[in-house]
Amino acid sequence: MRSTAAVRLLTVAAGCAALLLLPGSATAAPTPKPPVSPSPPDGTVNIDVGGVQPSQSITIIILLTLLSIAPSLLLMTTSFTKVFVVLSITRNALGLSNVPPNQVIAGLALFVSLFIMSPVIGEVNDVGLQPYLRGEKSQSVAFKDGVQPLETFMLKQTRKDEIALFTKIADRPLPKNKDDVPLTTLVPAFILSELRAAFIIGFVIYIPFLVIDMVVSAALMSLGMMMLPPVTIALPFKLLLFVLVNGWGLILTALVASYH
Structure with missing residues (x-):
């Protein structure tokens, strides 16, 4: 009997201990809060730029935009296109399909274009960029003044026929003077x-190499070597002629002189 009573006493004590270890069972469940209706949107968006002033943020956005379109600006508003096309035509006239590679031609065209455009870039920096950075001009005024040297450069290299063509395509009246061209x-x-x-210069470059091809072809035909490709025989003579007359120097000199 004593053992049975002891077992019951231990069972009751264990149950009390279990109730003490479960606090959620001793307290009442919390009353759920009623749902809150969402507030209507006010139509505004707040952008945190980390404490940067709005003017600086706009400047950063403009700089990133200019960097993203820099390749297009390089192709459309500088001498890069003309220099690159002339160098590519020269390579094809020599009969070399991959020598020098496109990366070398593009790099050479880039630095030659920087050499040609250095006066224009310097003027853009002096009249547009530096006054804006010093706070002397607003963004619109700095852009207008900075674009002016570039427009002057492009107008000097642009034929009136092309301007008339695109003016006609746009269905606009012909500009009275160069300053009115958009x-x-x-x-x-x-x-x-x-x-x-560039194509005119390429035509002039092609003529001497075409003469070499015709002479080599005629010589092979007279010798009965019709199965021997004339291009393979003419290539060393083309390279020799190009090196003897300092071909790269002549071409680059002519390209630079065409902008002055």
Whole structure:
């Protein structure tokens, strides 16, 4: 009997201990809060830029935008297109398909373009960028003054026929003077003028190499070597002629002189 009573006493004590270890069972469940209706939107968006002033934020956005379109600006508003096309035509005239590679030609065209455009870039920096950084001009005024040297450069290299062509396509009246030509008309007209000039220079470059091909072809035909490709025989003579006359120097000198 004593053992049975002891067992019951231990069972009751264990149950009390279990109740003490479960606090959620001793307290009442919390009353759930009623749902809150969402507030209507006020139509505004708050952007945190980390304490940066709005003017600085706009400047950063403009700089990032300019960096993203820099390749297009390089192709459309500088001498890069003309220099690159002329160098590529020279490589094809020599009969070399991959020598020098495109990366070398693009790099050479880039630095030659920087050499040609250095006066224009310096003027843009002096009249547009530096006054804006010093706070002397607003963004719109700095942009207008900075674009002016670039417009002057493009107008000098653009033919009137191309300007008239794009003005007619846009269904606009012909500008009375060069200052009235908008950028949307000037830029494509400038590109067409550059391509035309590049093809003319390429035609002149092709003539001596074409003569070498014809002479080698005629010599092989007279010797009965019709199965021997004339291009393979003519290539060493082309390279020799190009090196003897300092071909790269002549071409680059002519390209730079065409902008002065």
